Amino acid sequence: MPAPGFAIVTGAAQVFRSLSLTIKATALLLVMGAVIWSVLSYFQARDTKAALRTHLAEELARRAHDDRRAFDEALEEHRHSAMLMISLRVFQEYIERLDSRGWEAGSPKVFSSSPPWLARRFLRREFRNSRYLLLFDDLGRVRQIFNNGFSPLREQFVDSASELMRQSLQRSFITDAGKTPMLLAAESISDANGSTRAYLMLATPIDTDFLMNAHGISVTGDIVAVRDANTNEILATSRPDLLSEGVFIGDQAERFMVVGQSFFEYGALDIPLQLISLQETADVETLASRMAAEARQDLALYALAFGGAFALIVLWIARRLNLFTHSIVRMAENKGKGKDDSDIVPPDGDEIAVLQNAFDKLMRELDTQQRALLHSSKLASIGELAAGVAHEINNPLNVLSLLISEQLRRIPDNDRRDTSVRRMLEKMLDAVERIASIVEGLRTYARTDTAESTNVDLHKVVNSSLSLVKAIYSKENITFDVQLKADKSTVFGQEGKLNQVLMNYLTNAHDALEGRLNGRILVETENDDDLIRLRIVDNGCGMSEEIAARMFDAFFTTKPPGQGTGLGMGIAHSIIDDMDGTIEVSSHEGRGSTVITALPLSTGDLPLLELCADGADFEVLPLRLMIVDDEPDLRELLGGAMARYTEGVTVVDGGAQALIRLREQAYDVVITDLKM
Template identity: 30%
Template sequence: MSPTRFPFWLASVLVLLASALAGWLAWTTTLDRLLDETARRGDNVLQLAVSALAGQLDRYERLPSLIAEQTVIRQLAADPENPVLRAQVNGYLERIQGQLGASDIYLMDARGETVAASNHATPTSFVGGNFAFRPYFSDAIKGGLGRFYALGTTSGKRGYYFGAPVHVGETIAGVLVFKIDLDAIEETWRGGDYAVLVADPDGVIFLSSRPDWLFQALAPLGEDALARITETRRYAERVVIPADVTEDRVYLGQHVLRLAGVEFLQRDLPMPEAEWQVHVLIETAPARQGALNLAAVAMLSVGLLSLLAGILWQRRLRMSERLSIQAQARAELERRVAERTAELRQAQADLVQAGKLAALGQMSAALSHEFNQPLAAARNFADNAGVLMDRGRMEEARGNIDRILGLIDRMSSISSHLRSFARKPGQKLSAVDLSEVIDASRAIAELRIAAAQAVLVMHLPEDLPPVVAGPVRLQQVLVNLLTNAADAVEGRATRRIDLCAEVEGDMVVIRIDDSGEGVPEAVRDRIFDPFFSTKGVGRGLGLGLSISYNIVKDFGGDIEVTDAPGGGARFTLRLRQGVEAAAVSRAAE
């Protein structure tokens, strides 16, 4: 069917729609993939950040309890007004503070008043300060482990506080506080293309790789949250303000946050023991730009392809009539080729049969001699048998009759082999008894061999395995080779033909040597071509070896011609060893 013409405006609209659709698909699929890759990168950063924080907290968690068990600590907790003990504990805390890498270590009595501190000699000493409002004190004075992150009311420095109860006998006489600094971890987060935030239970950012985001709430604070912050003085005198969050939603399966006018992909991971929420924010702009670039490429590609398709369509319109004529001509040509192919296949089958009949024609003279001799002998034996019977010599007459029967059997065997050779073969391969096929081939070719006054010498092992072949077609190959050998040695001083077979690996190799002139090396490549012959005019069609070659190849074997060791030609057949006929049977043609 010839192509139809589209209006230009309709084609333009379709191209624009296709470009827009391709751009949208490229945008969404690419952005989804890039955001997913960004999320996986954020998860890796998040795991590293949480691991660093957890490792820092775990490192110091047990130290407050160990320090609280020291004798001098317990003595001062029992007698907080003792100036000697205060001086000893101040010096002790100052020494271990430097050794353990703590920010501050101090001891509070049961009322929350600090009685000794590692910073006792500094202007911002905690000694005398009361921190009973801190949760780490209230939790520890009840016998638990106090944990709290806050901005120091005295030092103004951020830190994480561990509080451990100090036991004096059966009572809790005070609280040992161990403060650590997390600023070093925060410093490692800076400089990347991502932001790491740590928020308290109320959503207030107290650790951040972006300093300008500190002490901002990711969500509006309720009255209860403001009351807790005020009561615990978590951020001292700092005023907590809402972060500039203008968008917080799920987009393409990812949590997207717009903070300070910049869109981020947000990944979160809680730290339950510290009651923190760790966030990693990665800008989505690179992902959106990558998706936009690919969408532009997709739209441009669709446009260019549409332009190319339009050009090709116009050319097709111009060539449609020519193509239609060519199609009709091609159909007519294919019909004729099919007819010729069928004729050639029939001709090939006829040539195969003709080759066999030609071989039979060449053996006709020998056949006549072979049949005339037994017939003449049988006539003589019959005449003699009649005379012997008239004379009553029955045993001798019976011997003549047995000889006549033997001659008849020989002629029947020759006739049977010839009928088998002349008929068209079957089309299946099977496991063929090679010895039987060689014997039948010898019986047929024996007449031509005898006519050439040649000697056939065979070397066949008793345990010769079967081969994969068709018995009639393999017989045809062997008869062709044996009669060719007879032709080659006819008229020579030495007229000898050798046939041997042996097993080589998984193949059975048959070699037929003659004492003729051999095949010149210059024509060996053409020896298996149809209608090529080295014999004289009128001595064959030049089809025997070509037919034999195709038959052997069809068996999955090989045939080649080389020089025989003693001079003359050697034809070598290689056939696959046979297995059970049912296992190897298959269509040959």
């Protein structure tokens, strides 16, 4: 009986052998990577701890310096507002009027709304952050005060305003106003001789509103505050939602870290005030974490350098997988030749299963593509057959059309006795024309255009395709809304290929309407500069973004096997691209699809037959006319019809006789069948 230890080792070996190569290699890489990472992390953490502290201190100091610089810029902007105001025309004109009539005697006049010497535009733009404006006469006495919507100035401040104005003249000056410091900036107004005519002083308390609204304060996103250096009480703050006035900074040590502090250097204060920058402790920790993450990224780069040590392991795995791949290739070759591959037993392991599944999928795709090509070949053969049948049907239809037209011609328009006969003949003629339209659609769709491109009327192609589609799907509940609004519709291309594109569009739109009770297909054209845009919209099932992105791929189809080749839209895209056009597709699942085709307009003329089809009038002249057709009935009827317009009609039944007649005399017009 084997020892228990031996049994355990044997069992472990069996389990190890049953594992796939991927699992073994992954486990080995993870273990070795974890060991190396731990060793490197230990040494890296030891070396970067001191550097991290230094870096963090420098970053916080930089932020505090930026906050102080932004505060100084706000003070400079305050002084700039005073300089800008005294240069305004409305202010200078007001001072000139005062010079002529003198200042009003008595106490200073207080304005709560805009004073007459202050432009409203300036008030909204430059004075929005200032609180008070004081206007002095040439002797430095306060004459007018503007409160800008705030509470009146304290009498103590007004009494000392003249002295404060002189101290803040042409510079920023900060003075004490109770507990709240006041920012001052004064400028003088002189006449042409340099004599002072008046003084203007801006006064703004440096409080919470100032810190919140002043441009540029707290640009780094931290907190800027004013504190009493003696008591550590917060007097103003840029973020009252985080740090309120009246609190003591010592009580907030757990929430905030003071990262910068400096005394005010403008003017003289009775109490020492400091501008301080604070960071939330959580933000500091976040900054430290980000720096640590950057250090770990550097460590990861170092760890990647050791990745080459595992290259031998990867090569070993690749070698084993190569052996498995050869087995799968032999199995694939046997499948391709129709042989039984049951004698090939793939080894155990996930890699083999993955490779086998991939190969089976490839075989299915190849089989699908072969079926699609075969189906496409059958459709091409059916198209050629349909073209021949359509031609043979066309001749009897022409005979019927001519006979009915001749009978209608013989019935006088005012003969009431034959009204029912005329109505019956007209219905017969309409039916024949409908059949002819369907036949023409079949011929156009089945046509293989190997000739050069010509000018084609896109509207004619649309109508031809619609007549065929309507006939095929006449029993289905589908409404066709045709709006051919384009004034110019001539493009340069091949009519057969354009018809093929239209049939693909309309067939796809019909298939998307399967199961819909009120199916609707909109066919619309419009001109856009030198383009014509054809828009086809359906209210069908629509497509997802993934399917819409692949709809022009060859052999891609969402239809069941045998119902689609996956080539239609790809061929349509190729045809339109050859014509320098574009196709745009937009679709939403459950809401339908829209296909917009843009083609450049052609500047050439349509063929003569197209112009005749549009109803142009031509003068009938005496002509020598030859009619060549192998159908006796059609030849006889056509000759009789043309004989009413000219006496020089010659009718022959073949090309040989036609050549003989042409040698004997010249003819103005020869009408011949294309296929005899």
